[in-house]
Amino acid sequence: MPVDTHCPYCALQCGMRLTGTTVAPREFPTSRGGLCQKGWTAAAVLDSPGRLTTPLVRTGGELRPASWGTALDTVARRVRALQDTHGRDAVAVFGGGGLTNEKAYLLGKFARVALGTARIDYNGRFCMSSAAAASTRAFGLDRGLPFPVSDLAGAGAVLLAGANPAETMPPFTQHLAGAELVVVDPRRTPTAEAATLHLQPAPGTDLALALGVLHAVVADGHLDKAYVAERTTGFDDAWRIAAAWWPERVERVTGVAAADQRRAAALLAEAGSAYVLTARGTEQHAGGTDTVGAWINLALALGLPGRLGSGFGCLTGQGNGQGGREHGQKADQLPGYRRLDDPAARAHVAGVWGVDPDSLPGPGPSAAELLDSDARALLVFGSNPVVSAPDAGRVTGWLAGLGLLVVADVVLSETARHADVVLPVTQWAEEDGTLTNLEGRILLRRKAVDPPAEVRTDLDVLAGLAVRLGQPAARFPADAEAVFDELRRASAGGPADYAGVTYDRLRAGEALHWPVPRVDHPGTPRLFLDSFAHPDGRARFAPVDHSGPAEAPDDEFPLVVTTGRVLAHYQSGAQTRLVPELASAVPSCFVEVHPDTAARVGLADGDSALVSSRRGSVVARVRAVASMRPDVVFLPFHFAGEGRANLLTNPALDPVSGMPEFKVCAGRLSPVEVR
Ligand code: SF4
Numbered sequence: 001m002p003v004d005t006h007c008p009y010c011a012l013q014c015g016m017r018l019t020g021t022t023v024a025p026r027e028f029p030t031s032r033g034g035l036c037q038k039g040w041t042a043a044a045v046l047d048s049p050g051r052l053t054t055p056l057v058r059t060g061g062e063l064r065p066a067s068w069g070t071a072l073d074t075v076a077r078r079v080r081a082l083q084d085t086h087g088r089d090a091v092a093v094f095g096g097g098g099l100t101n102e103k104a105y106l107l108g109k110f111a112r113v114a115l116g117t118a119r120i121d122y123n124g125r126f127c128m129s130s131a132a133a134a135s136t137r138a139f140g141l142d143r144g145l146p147f148p149v150s151d152l153a154g155a156g157a158v159l160l161a162g163a164n165p166a167e168t169m170p171p172f173t174q175h176l177a178g179a180e181l182v183v184v185d186p187r188r189t190p191t192a193e194a195a196t197l198h199l200q201p202a203p204g205t206d207l208a209l210a211l212g213v214l215h216a217v218v219a220d221g222h223l224d225k226a227y228v229a230e231r232t233t234g235f236d237d238a239w240r241i242a243a244a245w246w247p248e249r250v251e252r253v254t255g256v257a258a259a260d261q262r263r264a265a266a267l268l269a270e271a272g273s274a275y276v277l278t279a280r281g282t283e284q285h286a287g288g289t290d291t292v293g294a295w296i297n298l299a300l301a302l303g304l305p306g307r308l309g310s311g312f313g314c315l316t317g318q319g320n321g322q323g324g325r326e327h328g329q330k331a332d333q334l335p336g337y338r339r340l341d342d343p344a345a346r347a348h349v350a351g352v353w354g355v356d357p358d359s360l361p362g363p364g365p366s367a368a369e370l371l372d373s374d375a376r377a378l379l380v381f382g383s384n385p386v387v388s389a390p391d392a393g394r395v396t397g398w399l400a401g402l403g404l405l406v407v408a409d410v411v412l413s414e415t416a417r418h419a420d421v422v423l424p425v426t427q428w429a430e431e432d433g434t435l436t437n438l439e440g441r442i443l444l445r446r447k448a449v450d451p452p453a454e455v456r457t458d459l460d461v462l463a464g465l466a467v468r469l470g471q472p473a474a475r476f477p478a479d480a481e482a483v484f485d486e487l488r489r490a491s492a493g494g495p496a497d498y499a500g501v502t503y504d505r506l507r508a509g510e511a512l513h514w515p516v517p518r519v520d521h522p523g524t525p526r527l528f529l530d531s532f533a534h535p536d537g538r539a540r541f542a543p544v545d546h547s548g549p550a551e552a553p554d555d556e557f558p559l560v561v562t563t564g565r566v567l568a569h570y571q572s573g574a575q576t577r578l579v580p581e582l583a584s585a586v587p588s589c590f591v592e593v594h595p596d597t598a599a600r601v602g603l604a605d606g607d608s609a610l611v612s613s614r615r616g617s618v619v620a621r622v623r624a625v626a627s628m629r630p631d632v633v634f635l636p637f638h639f640a641g642e643g644r645a646n647l648l649t650n651p652a653l654d655p656v657s658g659m660p661e662f663k664v665c666a667g668r669l670s671p672v673e674v675r
Pocket residue numbers: 007008009010011012013014031034035036037038039040168169170171172
């Protein structure tokens with residue numbers, strides 16, 4: 001029986017029809033019948049030989065098969081012992097942006113009620129946190145795209161800053177076909193190849209570039225004065241800084257010609273309908289929130305946000321990167337995108353959960369801080385920080401020092417290999433659940449195939465653990481629709497209000513973008529058309545200035561190392577590296593480098609190179625690419641072993657968002673010594 005569902009990977013959530021394990025694309029507004037190679041091959045992970053099919057418990061130094069009863073009893077007993085000795089916060093929880101809304105919700109409730117720990121965060125902190133912080137600051141609300149993706153089709157111009165959708169979400173590019181495209185990226189990516197104008201700044205200087213384009217907007221008479229006066233506050237303070245960043249000065253810092261900055265300003269201003277979109281390239285910096293804020297300032301100066309046919313948005317990466325940050329697995333939030341430190345929010349959610357609001361812990365540390373804390377145990381659901389966390393070598397050592405590491409996953413990821421207990425869980429096509437895509441639309445992903453016999457849902461796992469930790473069974477339902485109905489009540493009245501979303505409405509194919517406060521409410525595909533979400537209804541310019549990356553090149557490490565993704569793989573690669581077609585397309589880590597830069601250290605295309613930073617070294621195959629800046633090398637972060645790019649990256653954090661600086665560190669290139 002064919003089942004209409006969605007791809008398990010990125011936030012575009014392309015429409016897919018599954019017949020058994022046979023994938024076919026289907027019409028859906030975000031993907032328009034398209035799938036990328038990850039989507040076409042997604043079913044291979046369902047019956048992959050790498051699939052986990054039984055719980056594993058470490059005994060005698062080895063992970064050995066165990067019954068579910070033994071595995072869950074072991075976890076509960078050791079959690080209790082650690083908390084009895086070291087306090088509630090001795091146990092931490094790490095979630096993922098690929099978890100369904102139901103899982104993210106129940107995980108947050110499990111941490112705060114069953115464990116009573118403040119230490120819960122998730123890998124979305126490494127993905128969208130700077131965009132979320134900047135959007136909340138500017139607009140009073142964070143929904144990645146506050147308009148449907150399909151609105152982009154009418155745009156005259158689109159500026160993509162630090163986004164490479166031609167590789168990360170190829171069907172998305174259909175929506176850009178009619179627009180003049182301005183791409184800001186240190187690399188000449190496939191997206192940049194298709195652009196009208198490619199601005200190629202040095203990594204870590206994009207905030208300065210945004211200031212230069214803003215300067216050109218004002219100096220060349222493109223400022224939308226009426227919009228700025230009626231719909232915004234703070235322009236004067238932002239302009240005071242941008243006034244000192246005239247394009248020629250910006251050219252000296254970024255390497256982008258002043259004329260190109262002015263051309264970008266003119267293309268956007270004269271398009272009639274224009275969008276500014278950002279992604280990880282702007283966000284994954286120690287100044288990521290301010291960098292996104294600088295692009296928002298540009299969009300506000302042009303009068304784009306909250307205007308039909310124009311806008312500002314952030315392209316979400318992970319499949320449920322949007323929903324995953326709305327319902328409680330984030331360190332500072334409660335369901336409905338409520339703040340954990342808001343007494344009214346605590347009272348509301350505690351009421352739904354049937355607990356005393358004062359019993360709920362307060363905000364905890366962000367993901368990278370959590371992975372460097374004095375916690376004694378970590379429970380990981382749907383994440384692989386051994387590969388995806390910054391300064392991954394240090395994180396691996398931290399995990400090894402824990403008294404207890406528990407990993408729930410579909411495959412034996414690199415993190416699971418270090419675990420004391422591994423819990424095999426169901427994946428996308430084997431369970432019901434909802435996700436919220438990059439445009440804030442809630443989608444139902446339905447069960448299409450049976451899971452392996454000894455595999456359970458994450459909801460089952462959480463329910464089983466909660467009961468063993470002394471919680472009433474009724475407080476932790478394991479049925480996805482029952483959990484969603486509770487989530488609806490917990491989110492009611494919050495910014496991300498799902499109260500009116502039901503499984504029946506989703507089964508009927510209704511396009512419901514949050515907020516949906518009532519069951520007779522049609523949803524909100526476009527936000528901010530009348531007013532922004534701040535009390536005065538106005539958007540806020542941010543007075544942001546360029547300060548540069550946390551770590552600059554020097555004599556010892558003379559290159560800038562930047563990281564990112566490739567078409568064939570997804571995130572830490574734990575799933576896609578198991579798919580034969582994807583693994584053979586890009587089998588191992590590579591380093592993109594200008595041929596002259598490679599030649600200077602005796603390397604040529606195809607050679608093995610050692611890429612080093614102050615934190616570690618990676619072996620990668622040289623890809624000599626003439627369009628690379630001579631001062632920059634690029635590595636994808638999807639690989640493990642000696643090709644683990646995050647061994648290099650800098651854990652310096654954005655002070656607002658907690659985002660690590662994945663996009664810039666100082667590095668060195670050398671031949672691999674043959675012994
Ligand atoms: Fe679509 Fe993203 Fe899946 Fe590719 S990975 S098929 S772009 S949802």
